[in-house]
Amino acid sequence: MSYHLNTKRGYSFPAVSSAMQKAIRRGDAKLAGYWALELWASGFGQYVWRRLLTVSAEDCWGILTQEVKALHDSYTEINRNIPGKTPKGRIFISKAVILLCLAKKSRDADHLQNFVYDQMADIDADALADELNQSGEYIPIPDYAYDCHTPQGRKAGKTKAEFFKSEQEALQPRLPGLFDHLIDS
Helix, strand or coil, rough: CCCEEECCCEEEHHHHHHHHHHHHCCCCCCHHHHHHHHHHHHCCHHHHHHHHHHHHHECCCCCHHHHHHHHHHHHHHHHCCCCCCCCHHHHHHHHHHHHHCCCCEHHHHHHHHHHCCCCCCCCCCCCCCCCCCCCCCCCCCCHHHHHCCCCHHHHCCCCHHHHHHHHHHHHCCCCCCCCCCCCCC
């Protein structure tokens, strides 16, 4: 049985999630914020926070994870004791996205686990999603979101090697990394 999860405006959930993270890597706060808030408005607020925390460790240099966690803690605090009500505080998600977009980028932590430890073993990603539906203002998901981690990218033959190279080149602003020599430029 195939299961397709879509957002409020009819976007494919895995594609939106991928687009958000890749827009952060590219320092595109407007587009990253759009995708983050699309997920939040679609009822995936806790997922957005988990993904932003992961991005802070996977794509950003320094100790930014603590800043993102503090924003998540603030979001949690203002939503305490309001069960059943629509969550408040998307401003904290917006601020986290902006901080992540402006942060210096380094994929050293991800490269350490994939190139040094796992030696680039395949990741088993969830097979979710299909076509985008139009609803409200339609913003197309950028092609770069469809990589080896999405069903559409896998179907198109995207590889993990291509992913590492293209995403390394896309980091904005980028710091030299400890494992840059492991990625063919």
